[in-house]
Amino acid sequence: MTLPRKAPTMADVARLAGVSPMTVSRAFKHDASVSDATREAILKAADDLGYVFDSTASNLRSQRTNFVAVTIPSINNANFADTVRGLSEGLKARGLQILLGTTDYDIFEEERLIEQLLRRRPEAIVVTGGQHTPRARRMLENAGIPVIETWDLPPSPIGHVVGFSNAAAVRAMVDHFVARGLTRIAFIGGDADRDTRGTDRRAGFIAAMQTHGLDATRLIAAGVPPISMREGADAMGRLLDTLPDTEAVICVSDLSAFGALTECQRRGVEVPGRISIAGFGDYEIGAISVPTLTTINPFPREIGAQTAALILKVLDGEQAEPATLSILPRLLPRQSSR
Amino acid sequence: MTLPRKAPTMADVARLAGVSPMTVSRAFKHDASVSDATREAILKAADDLGYVFDSTASNLRSQRTNFVAVTIPSINNANFADTVRGLSEGLKARGLQILLGTTDYDIFEEERLIEQLLRRRPEAIVVTGGQHTPRARRMLENAGIPVIETWDLPPSPIGHVVGFSNAAAVRAMVDHFVARGLTRIAFIGGDADRDTRGTDRRAGFIAAMQTHGLDATRLIAAGVPPISMREGADAMGRLLDTLPDTEAVICVSDLSAFGALTECQRRGVEVPGRISIAGFGDYEIGAISVPTLTTINPFPREIGAQTAALILKVLDGEQAEPATLSILPRLLPRQSSR
DNA sequence: ATGAAAGCGCTAACAG
DNA sequence: CTGTTAGCGCTTTCAT
Numbered sequence: 001m002t003l004p005r006k007a008p009t010m011a012d013v014a015r016l017a018g019v020s021p022m023t024v025s026r027a028f029k030h031d032a033s034v035s036d037a038t039r040e041a042i043l044k045a046a047d048d049l050g051y052v053f054d055s056t057a058s059n060l061r062s063q064r065t066n067f068v069a070v071t072i073p074s075i076n077n078a079n080f081a082d083t084v085r086g087l088s089e090g091l092k093a094r095g096l097q098i099l100l101g102t103t104d105y106d107i108f109e110e111e112r113l114i115e116q117l118l119r120r121r122p123e124a125i126v127v128t129g130g131q132h133t134p135r136a137r138r139m140l141e142n143a144g145i146p147v148i149e150t151w152d153l154p155p156s157p158i159g160h161v162v163g164f165s166n167a168a169a170v171r172a173m174v175d176h177f178v179a180r181g182l183t184r185i186a187f188i189g190g191d192a193d194r195d196t197r198g199t200d201r202r203a204g205f206i207a208a209m210q211t212h213g214l215d216a217t218r219l220i221a222a223g224v225p226p227i228s229m230r231e232g233a234d235a236m237g238r239l240l241d242t243l244p245d246t247e248a249v250i251c252v253s254d255l256s257a258f259g260a261l262t263e264c265q266r267r268g269v270e271v272p273g274r275i276s277i278a279g280f281g282d283y284e285i286g287a288i289s290v291p292t293l294t295t296i297n298p299f300p301r302e303i304g305a306q307t308a309a310l311i312l313k314v315l316d317g318e319q320a321e322p323a324t325l326s327i328l329p330r331l332l333p334r335q336s337s338r
Numbered sequence: 339m340t341l342p343r344k345a346p347t348m349a350d351v352a353r354l355a356g357v358s359p360m361t362v363s364r365a366f367k368h369d370a371s372v373s374d375a376t377r378e379a380i381l382k383a384a385d386d387l388g389y390v391f392d393s394t395a396s397n398l399r400s401q402r403t404n405f406v407a408v409t410i411p412s413i414n415n416a417n418f419a420d421t422v423r424g425l426s427e428g429l430k431a432r433g434l435q436i437l438l439g440t441t442d443y444d445i446f447e448e449e450r451l452i453e454q455l456l457r458r459r460p461e462a463i464v465v466t467g468g469q470h471t472p473r474a475r476r477m478l479e480n481a482g483i484p485v486i487e488t489w490d491l492p493p494s495p496i497g498h499v500v501g502f503s504n505a506a507a508v509r510a511m512v513d514h515f516v517a518r519g520l521t522r523i524a525f526i527g528g529d530a531d532r533d534t535r536g537t538d539r540r541a542g543f544i545a546a547m548q549t550h551g552l553d554a555t556r557l558i559a560a561g562v563p564p565i566s567m568r569e570g571a572d573a574m575g576r577l578l579d580t581l582p583d584t585e586a587v588i589c590v591s592d593l594s595a596f597g598a599l600t601e602c603q604r605r606g607v608e609v610p611g612r613i614s615i616a617g618f619g620d621y622e623i624g625a626i627s628v629p630t631l632t633t634i635n636p637f638p639r640e641i642g643a644q645t646a647a648l649i650l651k652v653l654d655g656e657q658a659e660p661a662t663l664s665i666l667p668r669l670l671p672r673q674s675s676r
Numbered sequence: 677a678t679g680a681a682a683g684c685g686c687t688a689a690c691a692g
Numbered sequence: 693c694t695g696t697t698a699g700c701g702c703t704t705t706c707a708t
Contacts, residue, residue: 007482009685020695025687033693050480055457056397057685060700065394076419084413088440097454100438102426116435119393142388144345229626258623265628285596285623288567290603347701358679363703371677395701399684 008049017045028053059121068096068311069117069125073105073195074226079281079300080128083150086304087126094312096123103128105195105225111136118143124311130154130163131196146314148307151197151298153326160314161324162307166197167204169296169329173250173278174208176294176331180338182248182276185209186218188235188260189252190225198225198252201280205250218243222256232256236263246275248337254279254286257293261336276337291335298329346387355383366391397459406434406649407460409451411443411467411533412564417619417638418466421488424642425464432650434461441466443533443563449474456481462649468492468501469534484652486645489535489636491664498652499662500645504535505542507634507667511588511616512546514632514669518676520586520614523547524556526573526598527590528563536563536590539618543588556581560594570594574601584613586675592617592624595631599674614675629673636667 014021019038026032027042034042045051059065068091072080088098101117103110111133117125124145130152132140140147140158147159154161177185187205190198202219209216222235232251236259239246251257257279264271271277271291278294279286286293306325313319352359357376364370365380372380383389397403406429410418426436439455441448449471455463462483468490470478478485478496485497492499515523525543528536540557547554560573570589574597577584589595595617602609609615609629616632617624624631644663651657 010687011685021685022687022696023694026694035693038693052453052477052481053457054459054685056394056403056459057700058687059394060398060702061685061687063688063700075413075422076416078414081414081419085440098438100436102423115390119391121392121394139390143390229622233626255622259626262626262628284567284593288571288597288600290600349701359701360680360703361678364678373677376677392701395684396703397684398686399701399703401684 007054008051009054010051012049013042013046013051016049017042063121065121065123066096067099067120067122069099069101069114069120069122071101071103071110071113071117071125071127073103073128075100075102077226078283079298082300083128083304083307086301086306087308088304090305090308091311096311107131107133107136107196111139114139123315124148126150126307126311128152129196130157130161132158146311148310150303150307152200153324157322157324159322160310161322162303162310162327163325164298164327164329165204166200167207169280169298169331170201170204170250171208171211172329172331173280173294173296174205174212176333177248177250177276177278177337178212178214180276182338183212183214184218184243184245184247185214186220186239186243186246186249187252188220188222188227188232188239188249188256190223190227191221195225195252201252218246225252227252227256229255229259229262232259233263234259236260237267240264240267240269240275248276248278250278250280252280254281254283254293254295257295257336258283258285258289261289261291261293271336272338278337282332286332286334289336294334294337295332296329297332299327303327345392346389347392348389350387351380351384351389354387355380401459403459403461404434405437405458405460407437407439407452407455407458407463409439409441409448409455409463409465411441413438413440415564416621417636420638421466421642421645424639424644425646426642428643428646429649434649445469445471445474445534449477452477461653462486464488464645464649466490467534468495468499470496484649486648488641488645490538491662495660495662497660498648499660500641500648500665501663502636502665502667503542504538505545507618507636507669508539508542508588509546509549510667510669511618511632511634512543512550514671515586515588515614515616515675516550516552518614520676521550521552522556522581522583522585523552524558524577524581524584524587525590526558526560526565526570526577526587526594528561528565529559533563533590539590556584563590565590565594567593567597567600570597571601572597574598575605578602578605578607578613586614586616588616588618590618592619592621592631592633595633595674596623596627599627599629599631609674610676616675620670624672627674632672632675633670634667635670637665641665 010024027039101113152163206216220235222231282297348359348362365377439451490501544554558573560569620635
């Protein structure tokens with residue numbers, strides 16, 4: 001490792017193969033026109049020398065990096081990871097590589113990250129959420145590349161959008177409970193403001209409750225987002241202690257919902273017998289827990305896949321206008337709610 | 339967006355600020371010597387022009403990319419995500435950015451990925467696992483940058499190692515059960531060969547059972563790795579059907595262990611009363627499920643943090659010899675085992 | 677503290 | 693199908 005001798009370049013390969021550097025360059029592109037014999041000789045020469053193609057030079061000269069920049073709040077989240085997978089798979093076939101960064105649910109961190117990412121000259125940039133600092137927004141607007149906001153339906157998008165309404169999704173959950181005759185409904189989420197999707201879900205809860213003329217004040221703030229299973233359990237404990245007549249609780253995610261469920265199990269509180277529980281995100285745990293968890297599937301993988309397809313269309317010049325692709329989340333009634 | 343006008347360069351900023359491009363370059367480095375007044379004027383000019391520093395040119399000229407390449411089997415795995423977080427946090431302060439790729443638990447995919455990543459000229463490369471295709475190994479050996487294998491203790495490392503013995507960790511779990519008088523122990527894992535860490539864990543199980551003179555044939559293959567909660571549940575169903583006298587089961591991960599637990603709950607099989615269950619990885623679910631899951635914590639975040647620290651030392655020239663940092667996984671006995 | 681010259685390793689553009 | 697020339701936008705190096 002770390003041998004001091006200088007790495008061979010295309011010129012070295014060209015010399016050994018007896019061709020010009022340009023022909024070597026072509027031999028390394030899949031579509032370029034090089035005779036089979038020449039290409040083979042070049043690849044053999046490259047292999048003999050241990051040549052490794054240098055993208056940094058290619059990137060500068062061709063003004064193409066084949067990067068797609070992506071920001072997500074956290075890598076430790078199965079939903080966002082699914083979106084990245086959908087993106088990655090959709091982009092891989094075209095040789096586009098994801099340059100991933102995490103914001104830690106913080107729009108100021110997002111601003112710093114976007115600046116770093118744009119310096120790398122990505123072909124497009126995908127951000128999670130529709131809320132950004134003014135400077136981040138300006139950088140995205142002036143980046144001169146396709147911008148796609150995901151996981152949200154921003155009121156005034158920067159460019160393209162592939163998302164859904166978090167508020168509307170939670171409204172559907174409230175309606176679901178109300179239709180079943182449950183009216184004393186609580187919401188467990190993180191502390192305000194940081195996680196904008198969580199905030200939107202809580203706002204959707206409050207609006208929906210008010211629409212039904214119901215009390216929308218059973219709000220438990222469980223800590224700094226993203227809230228964990230443990231924080232969901234603690235919040236459920238507080239809810240059962242302070243508002244024991246609560247009939248149903250909507251949690252900001254399946255993880256906190258599962259934590260809430262376990263707290264009920266530890267206390268001998270029957271779910272859904274005495275209290276119904278719902279989550280958000282359709283994490284695997286909700287499909288297999290006992291009881292299974294009522295939840296909402298926002299199709300994270302699909303968001304990634306559709307974003308990837310959109311990027312390819314835009315880069316191919318087949319989509320000039322900013323597009324808004326609206327994903328319809330699906331309510332999944334399961335055993336944890338009546 | 340996508341404005342056709344050409345993006346401003348350092349030369350444009352220099353012209354506007356009335357200095358040479360070189361001074362602009364210095365003004366954008368934090369340590370370089372530029373007078374405060376000049377730097378301010380330059381940054382203002384840059385801002386007015388909407389200038390964005392172009393890393394691609396910097397990378398080529400300086401022969402530094404500030405990338406650290408990282409390969410993990412899957413992004414949808416809290417353990418690997420934790421390692422990436424530990425890495426990312428440790429590298430961020432030095433301006434090193436992670437270039438992440440996933441192998442889908444496939445060493446041939448890993449080979450393709452490593453080739454792609456090395457073309458980007460990372461400063462170092464971190465791979466998960468110690469098993470690679472011959473060509474991948476050769477590429478890593480000849481890359482001329484620090485190579486760090488993680489999550490394993492390879493018999494003949496390529497360069498540096500930050501890992502632990504998966505086999506030894508599972509042996510400790512077998513010993514734990516045997517010490518409690520449990521002898522009819524099963525192992526639930528994925529189909530052989532693909533996930534090398536899972537394979538090592540199963541091998542450790544078999545070896546440990548044989549050491550104790552116990553039957554090591556209660557092996558359930560639950561599907562293509564990584565196995566899900568659902569597959570863990572299905573495997574537990576088969577185990578209960580075919581080997582109902584099994585006293586304890588070790589699962590390849592906490593996720594499959596939790597699935598196994600739910601299957602017991604659905605069937606009314608008491609855990610740990612009739613059967614003990616253990617997992618691997620110390621995922622959050624095992625700390626909060628009812629009952630909590632006996633598991634092993636391999637300290638994924640710590641692996642990432644130590645890897646980051648090692649990379650910085652090597653890049654600073656403070657660590658010339660290949661290092662092997664051995665992490666000692668911790669057995670966490672919990673309610674799911676007696 | 678600032679500047680001038682040169683060139684990193686590739687490929688666009690044009691030629692044949 | 694292959695070659696020549698020039699240059700992408702920075703930063704190294706050497707000045708002053």
